[in-house]
Amino acid sequence: MTATEKQRRNQREHYLQVFCFLVFLFNGIYGQLQYSVIEEMKRGTIIGNLAKDLGLNIDDLSNRKFQLISKAKKIYFNINVENGDFIVSDRIDREKICGNKPNCFINLEAVIENPLNFYTITMEIQDVNDNAPIFSKKEFDLEISEVTLPGAHFALGNAQDPDLGTNSIQSYTLSSNENFGLGEKTTTDGIKYPEIILKKSLDREKQSFYELILTALDGGNPQKSSTATVKIVVQDFNDNLPLFTQDTYHIRLHENAAIGSIVIQLNASDEDEGSNAQITYSFSHISESAQQLFTIDSLHGDIKVAGGLDYEVSDTYEMTVEAKDGGGHVTHCKVSIQVVDVNDNAPDITITSLLGSIPEDSAPGTIIALLNVNDLDSGINSEVACHISDTLAFQLISSSSSYYKLVTASSMDRERNPSYNVTIQCMDNGSPPLSTNKTFQLNISDVNDNSPVFEKMNYIVYIGENNQPGTSIQSVRATDLDCDENGKISYSILYSNVEEIPVSSYISINSISGVIYAQRSFDYEQLREFQFQVMAKDSGSPPLSSNVTVRICIIDKNDNAPKILYPSPDTEGSALFEFIPHSAEKGYLVTKVIAVDADSGHNAWLSYHLLQVPDPTLFIIDHYSGEVKLTRDIEDTDTLRQKLVILVKDNGVPSLSCTVALSLVVAENFQQIVPEIKRQPNISNTSSNTTFYLVVSIAFISILFIATVLITIVLKCRKSDNPATYGAYSRNVYPQFTLGCPSEISDTSLPFPFSYDVCVTLDSKQNEIAYLKPVENVPTDNLIETDDSVSATDNSQTIVPSGIITQV
Structure with missing residues (x-):
């Protein structure tokens, strides 16, 4: 180049x-x-x-x-x-x-x-130059008459190079010989055939056989080539070549042509006679694929179908046919076969993208599958239309000439249809039409769209106090319509405080079974009721939950004995002295015993009794108020020093009680009390001054106590917004009560309905005053009625919690 x-x-x-x-x-x-x-x-x-x-x-x-x-x-x-x-x-x-x-x-x-x-x-x-030229034959046999004049051309088979352009065959060369030269013949299709040119006359007697090397060269870089041997036999005179009617034959052949059918019948003519006019036909150049599909009759020139044609594999076949006469002269023609498509391919449905399942909350229009529909045929035979079996739930949308989207046409409901079998049918427009069906299953997966639902709107649980820790007290249960993890429920207690203490220190819950356990022993006197919320949560994502309120009502038991506030019980057997004037008459209030019980209801109803009394005709105690009074006037013959033992017991089963000893001294004034005190065996004579001061302190405390009670009553009476603060009851009637929890509780756990403000001395030996705080917001709508009416005009006594009565 x-x-x-x-x-x-x-x-x-x-x-x-x-x-x-x-x-x-x-x-x-x-x-x-x-x-x-x-x-x-x-x-x-x-x-x-x-x-x-x-x-x-x-x-x-x-x-x-x-x-x-x-x-x-x-x-x-x-x-x-x-x-x-x-x-x-x-x-x-x-x-x-x-x-x-x-x-x-x-x-x-x-x-x-x-x-x-x-x-x-x-x-x-x-294209690249990856193919060397190839001759259809390794040897070319020529027979040249010795009478052939110089300048005669003898066609040889051309070499084939699948490459294009400069990479294809560019030239031929022939080994040097003085009798022969190389020429080229170009057909109307532009194909170059090498030709042997006789340069000088042959003399069969001198040389009857020649062997030359024909080389085909392409124009690639590096250049590739191939060779063939040209054997020339010098014969007698044969001056006519076989001739085809045309250089190239164009044939249209349907791909469903039967094996053995004739494609074309070639007929070459030769004007010679005898053996020089006998023509034989053969393929001088044919591709390997075409050689499997076509054959040629060497005597008659018939090209027939030898294999099944497929337009989709190849739509064009080209071959070169050689006609050779008996004298060795050959000529060539080209046969081009165009395969015509027929509708022999059904549409091919390829699912390029498929969702095996979709959640039931998928919106209409959700893409389920992407389909590629291809028909290997051409023209109208490749035009395809598709439709689906279920047009209510799904819709098939054409996205392009060969792609379809399968989308949902309505909302999905797993509980109604957990799965669908979707069938897609595609049919071409050929004659007759061909169709293909594609069926796949679509599963509807569950979503967490149902919250747990408790069996009850709320739970009320009753448990007696002093229970064993770890006791199961209630079971809550919720159900969920979802399935699998979405329907798996776990229980937990929502964080809250009960009197500034986490509720988890009181109760616990089994997260799987929903059984509630007591974490501690409950004390009714410390905590009467509390409530909390239990949450049932499923395992969905995101999880759904619902809450229910659980109310725990603690039932009182008689586990607290009465406690005497006044007078303070003696220690080590010593007695408390109370002063009685000599002039006291019948009905005189000697003292008042004040006691409380930490229990409630019947367990806190207190009664007062004289356990030991020297003269039963002189003293009497009110069983309900605890007031000790004289039953008659004091006579001169009465003992000046009396010792009483008072028993206070509650109404529980079994009943609990306590006692207090009270020493009474009859005198005209406080100075007369001192000798009585000095005569006590447990008091040392050396502490006379201390005793005197003690008596004075007791008198002062008593006066201060009475003044405090009077002031308290006056202040309470002035409060018009709380008229029910004080209530006087008949001595022969038990106090009335209200329920803290629903009325299912027995009457042994009833609290008081009212609140009271009381100031009492806890001990006659101490100059201290205990102020009992009122209990606010106590309901009064569920009071238990008694047969006796309440006297509101009796101001001589006030009922205090657990039977405390204060003299006013």
């Missing part, structure tokens, strides 16, 4: 690259890309970055399910989803893919979802 030819070739390649670049820019706007690659590239060779060329992010390739779809039999290209590189995945043989077509393209389709986009990618396969 000269320098000028090389320069022209470089210019053509440059123009081709510019043209391809412009085509790429134009097509990219409309979702089309075109690449140009050469054949025989190594596997893994990077062609370009497809993600960058399509304007996509690398993450979109995997997240949006990027796919390459090729209609070719092999997958020659692929994409690396990690970096977007467009690579060669298989060996590319241009001649195998496109044969001798001048332009070779492989069309790909790229599909990406969310949103759904389509891209057309055209791959132009460029």
Whole structure:
């Protein structure tokens, strides 16, 4: 190749690259890309970055399910989803893919979802010089009459090179011989056939046989070649060549042509006579695939179908037929067979994307599957229409000429239809039409759309105090309509405080069974009732829950003995002295015993009794108020010093009690009490001054106590907003009560309905006053009625909690 030819070739390649670049820019706007690659590239060779060329992010390739779809039999290209590189995945043989077509393209389709986009990618396969020229025969036999004049041409079979352009056959050479030269014959199709040119007359007597080497050269770099042997036998005179009626025969043949049917009947003529006019036919050049499909009758020139044709495999076949007469002269013609498509392929349904299940809360229009429908036929035979069996629940939408989206047409309900069998039928427009069905199952998965529901609106639990820790006290249960994890329920107690103590220190719950356990022994005197909320939560995502209120009511038991507040019980057996004037008359209030009981209801009803009394005719005690009074006037014969033992017991079962000893001294004034005190055996004579001060302190405390009670009553009477603070009851009637929990509790656990303000001395030996705080917000709507009415005009006594009565 000269320098000028090389320069022209470089210019053509440059123009081709510019043209391809412009085509790429134009097509990219409309979702089309075109690449140009050469054949025989190594596997893994990077062609370009497809993600960058399509304007996509690398993450979109995997997240949006990027796919390459090729209609070719092999997958020659692929994409690396990690970096977007467009690579060669298989060996590319241009001649195998496109044969001798001048332009070779492989069309790909790229599909990406969310949103759904389509891209057309055209791959132009460029030829490289990977094939050497091949002669149809290794040997060419010529018979030349010795009378043949110089300048005669003898056609030889041409070599074939599947490559194109400069890579194809460019020239022939012949080994040097003084009798023969090499020439070329070009047909109307542009095919060059080598010819032997007789340069000088032959003399069979001198030499009857010649053997020459014919070489075919292509224009590739490096250059490839092949050789054939030309054997020339000098014969007697034969001056006519066989002739075909035309150089090229064009035939249209349906792909369903029967085996053995005649494609064409060739007939070459020769004006010679005898053996020189006897013509035989053969294929001088035919591809391997065509050789499996066609045969030729060597005597009659009939080309017949020998195998099954398939338009989808190849739509064109070309072959060269050689006609040779008995004198050794040959001539050639070209037979081009165009295969005509028939509707012999049913539509092919390919599910490129499929959801095996969708949640039941999927909105209408949810994409279930992406279908690619392809018919290998052409023309009207490849036109396909598709429809689905269930048009109420699903809809088939055409996205492009070959893609369909299967979407939901309505809301899904797992409880009504847990699964669907969807059948898609596609039918072409051929005659007769062919169809294909595709059936797949779609499962409807459960979503957590149902909250747990408790069996009750709320729970009320009664438990006696002093229970054993760990005792099960109640079971709560909830149900959930969902399934699997969405219907699996766990129970827990919502965090709250009971009197600033976490509720978890009082109770616990089994998270699986819903059984509630007591964490501690309850004390009614410390805590009468409390409530908390139990949450039932399923295991869905996100979880759903519901709450229920559990109210714990503690039932009182008689576990507290009465406690005497006044007078203070003696220690070590010593007695408390109370002063009685000598002039006291019948009904005189000597003292008042004040006691309380930490229990409630009947367990806290107290009664007062004289356990030991020297003179039963002189003293009496009110069983309900605890007032000790004189039953008669004091006489001179009465003992000046009396000792009483008072018993206080509650109304519980069994009853609990306590006692207090009280020493009474009859005197005209406080000075007379001192000698009585000095006569006590447990008092030392050396502490006379201390005793005196003690008596004075007792008198002062008593006066202060009476004044405090009077002031308290006056202040309470002035409070018009709380008229029920004080209530006087008949001496012979027990106090009235209200319920702290529903009336299912027995009457042994009833609290008081009212609150009281009382000031009492806890000990006559101490100059201290205990102030009992009122209990607020005590309900009074469930009072238990008694047979006796309450006297509201009796102001001589006030009922205090647990039977405390204070003299006013």
